[in-house]
Amino acid sequence: MLILVANLGSTSFKYKLFDLASNADTPPRVVGSGSADRIGQPESAWSATLGQHEEDGTLELPDHAAAAKLHLDLLERAGVIESINAIDAVGFKAVHGGPISGAVKVDDNVLDTMQRFADVAPAHNPPYIAAMRAFAKLLPDTPQVAAFETGYHQTIPKARQVYAIPHEWTEDLGIRRYGFHGASHRYIATRLAEIHPQAKRIVNLHLGGSCSITAIKDGQSVANSFGMTAQSGVFHNNRVGDFDTFALLKLFKADLDVDTIFQRLGKEGGLLGISGVSADIRDVHEAAEQGNDRAKLAVDAFVESCRHYLGAYLVALGGADAISFTGGIGQHDKIVRAAICQNLGFAGIKLDLDKNNTVTGKDEQRIEATDSQVAIWVLPTNEELIVARQTAEVLGRATH
Numbered sequence: 154m155l156i157l158v159a160n161l162g163s164t165s166f167k168y169k170l171f172d173l174a175s176n177a178d179t180p181p182r183v184v185g186s187g188s189a190d191r192i193g194q195p196e197s198a199w200s201a202t203l204g205q206h207e208e209d210g211t212l213e214l215p216d217h218a219a220a221a222k223l224h225l226d227l228l229e230r231a232g233v234i235e236s237i238n239a240i241d242a243v244g245f246k247a248v249h250g251g252p253i254s255g256a257v258k259v260d261d262n263v264l265d266t267m268q269r270f271a272d273v274a275p276a277h278n279p280p281y282i283a284a285m286r287a288f289a290k291l292l293p294d295t296p297q298v299a300a301f302e303t304g305y306h307q308t309i310p311k312a313r314q315v316y317a318i319p320h321e322w323t324e325d326l327g328i329r330r331y332g333f334h335g336a337s338h339r340y341i342a343t344r345l346a347e348i349h350p351q352a353k354r355i356v357n358l359h360l361g362g363s364c365s366i367t368a369i370k371d372g373q374s375v376a377n378s379f380g381m382t383a384q385s386g387v388f389h390n391n392r393v394g395d396f397d398t399f400a401l402l403k404l405f406k407a408d409l410d411v412d413t414i415f416q417r418l419g420k421e422g423g424l425l426g427i428s429g430v431s432a433d434i435r436d437v438h439e440a441a442e443q444g445n446d447r448a449k450l451a452v453d454a455f456v457e458s459c460r461h462y463l464g465a466y467l468v469a470l471g472g473a474d475a476i477s478f479t480g481g482i483g484q485h486d487k488i489v490r491a492a493i494c495q496n497l498g499f500a501g502i503k504l505d506l507d508k509n510n511t512v513t514g515k516d517e518q519r520i521e522a523t524d525s526q527v528a529i530w531v532l533p534t535n536e537e538l539i540v541a542r543q544t545a546e547v548l549g550r551a552t553h
């Protein structure tokens with residue numbers, strides 16, 4: 154069974170094409186994969202692995218649709234599949250389904266619900282809705298599954314779900330913390346259970362275009378930094394993160410209308426807002442190195458934002474056996490990892506700077522000092538594998 158999993162990140166397009174054997178003991182095989190970064194920027198670097206063959210290049214003015222088309226064409230051209238009609242199902246790492254959580258077959262009700270929540274998921278729901286519609290046109294008979302990110306976080310205790318608001322808003326309108334990045338946090342929890350089974354208390358830092366931190370106890374999510382929406386918690390590439398709701402009153406009084414305020418908080422905040430340079434941390438570091446004070450402030454504030462939740466979750470878990478870094482920044486940014494781990498010896502967390510500097514980001518590596526009580530992992534995430542398994546499950550096929 155060939156399952157294509159589409160991961161439309163806030164800054165990237167990623168996909169994997171899995172061949173899932175009917176035998177549950179055979180692990181899914183990736184027959185093709187690819188990515189494109191800097192979606193929405195002038196130029197994107199893309200790469201693809203198509204069987205034994207690798208290719209890369211650049212794409213001008215990339216959006217998710219252009220990146221998806223490029224990769225589907227490459228799959229056909231490289232002969233990995235004869236035509237896209239060979240794909241048996243498409244799984245989406247969907248984000249906000251409001252009351253719909255976990256994995257479900259995409260139908261009009263799912264699309265309508267995603268549309269109703271598009272206002273609170275502006276960076277994610279619109280491109281997913283567009284992609285689902287585009288695939289339905291291309292492959293009208295191929296089933297689609299949406300694996301909503303909130304599913305993994307259903308184990309978060311109520312006291313960490315509620316906002317301190319009139320309770321009828323929570324009960325009647327569903328205004329509460331949901332948590333996102335469920336596929337990634339679930340993958341890391343599952344993977345660490347295999348390669349580091351002694352680690353029962355884990356803080357996983359998924360830092361990418363969107364950033365979130367999860368406290369994991371015995372494999373389950375018990376806290377996640379995202380709230381009602383994927384704009385909250387640790388701040389993001391260009392989205393605000395945690396913010397004081399009453400500060401909005403000052404913005405209204407400054408004669409800004411609601412749409413403008415939310416547009417700017419959702420597109421001109423985060424790393425971009427503070428630095429004024431870029432939403433991509435690679436550019437922000439470069440500017441900071443050249444002496445740009447706002448760029449340096451953006452990196453420092455980002456690190457503080459991460460340490461805030463790391464500290465909170467160490468308390469929630471009563472200490473950690475392991476912390477792990479994943480996502481584009483988590484896997485590749487040694488400056489951020491080192492700054493987050495600085496002076497945490499009191500909590501048993503000590504980084505080995507040499508290991509931190511030489512880690513590939515593509516392999517599973519440990520970077521703690523020999524006298525650290527807490528393991529520090531850098532782990533490539535594999536959200537697509539989780540979504541492929543969920544897709545097969547929804548469509549009624551047993552998988553490994």
Ligand SMILES: Nc1ncnc2c1ncn2[C@@H]1O[C@H](COP(=O)(O)OP(=O)(O)O)[C@@H](O)[C@H]1O
Binds near residue numbers: 161162165390434
């Ligand atoms: N080699 C790198 N070094 C440092 N940061 C990187 C690198 N590659 C990507 N990033 C950061 O990771 C972000 C993308 O992370 P990713 O997890 O792919 O994002 P998303 O899924 O949210 O689109 C980029 O915006 C950039 O800030």
Ligand SMILES: CC(=O)OP(=O)(O)O
Binds near residue numbers: 164277333
């Ligand atoms: C919330 C979420 O899934 O974010 P992203 O796709 O940007 O990583």
Ligand SMILES: [Mg+2]
Binds near residue numbers: 162163361362363
């Ligand atoms: Mg992502």
